[in-house]
Amino acid sequence: MYKAALFVCSESDTFLKNYTMFAPNVVIATAGHPILPELRGSSYYQYNMPVHIGKNCWLGAGAVVLPGVTIGDNTVVGAGSIVTKDLPANVLAVGNPCRVVREISEHDREYYYKDRKIDYNSLKSKTPLQALNLTHK
Ligand SMILES: CC(C)(COP(=O)(O)OP(=O)(O)OC[C@H]1O[C@@H](n2cnc3c(N)ncnc32)[C@H](O)[C@@H]1OP(=O)(O)O)[C@@H](O)C(=O)NCCC(=O)NCCS
Numbered sequence: 685m686y687k688a689a690l691f692v693c694s695e696s697d698t699f700l701k702n703y704t705m706f707a708p709n710v711v712i713a714t715a716g717h718p719i720l721p722e723l724r725g726s727s728y729y730q731y732n733m734p735v736h737i738g739k740n741c742w743l744g745a746g747a748v749v750l751p752g753v754t755i756g757d758n759t760v761v762g763a764g765s766i767v768t769k770d771l772p773a774n775v776l777a778v779g780n781p782c783r784v785v786r787e788i789s790e791h792d793r794e795y796y797y798k799d800r801k802i803d804y805n806s807l808k809s810k811t812p813l814q815a816l817n818l819t820h821k
Contacts, residue, residue: 696732696751701739707763711748712737738773747782758788 690706692698696714715732717724733752737743741755744763755761756773765782775784796802 695730697734699734699736701737701741701757703739704737704741704743706743707745707747709746710743711746713748714751716751760788 689709691709691711693711693713693715698712698714712735714735715730717730718728723729731751735749735751736754737749738755738757738759740758741760743749743761744765746763747761747765747767749755749761749767753767754770755767756771756775758774759771760776761767761771761782762776762778762785764780765778766780767777767782769781771777771782771784774788776786776788777784794801
């Protein structure tokens, strides 16, 4: 079990759905400040934009999600990624700036990591795997 720190820098809403996992040191930043220095001393000193993160996502260690971003269901964000724009559902996305590398595919039903095969017979748990409708097709 990880002792994860999830930092939410927020004066706006952060919408999180079920089963989404956060690795240590993920930051969700819903607030920002103007680029123009003079404005940072004015009533424009801060803006806030909500962040939406779908269900069954996994955000790797140290990922940062910037204001206004929406991440679709099931999407995986690699460690250390800076998510500057929306990400669709069902993809693996990595890097700074975070880009989609590939869709989650049938390959991921066969292998849980690189060449490590899923042993479906060993999956006894009813939840949350059943809720995720995990089956070997
Ligand atoms: C996202 C992740 C699961 C991807 O694993 P994967 O499916 O095996 O992906 P691959 O290793 O095939 O990587 C595909 C490409 O993306 C790159 N990549 C993978 N993860 C990356 C990351 N976090 N940042 C930047 N690039 C990354 C790889 O170098 C590779 O690039 P290449 O095609 O030029 O060689 C893994 O890299 C990761 O970031 N895991 C997070 C682990 C973590 O945070 N654990 C904490 C406990 S919850």
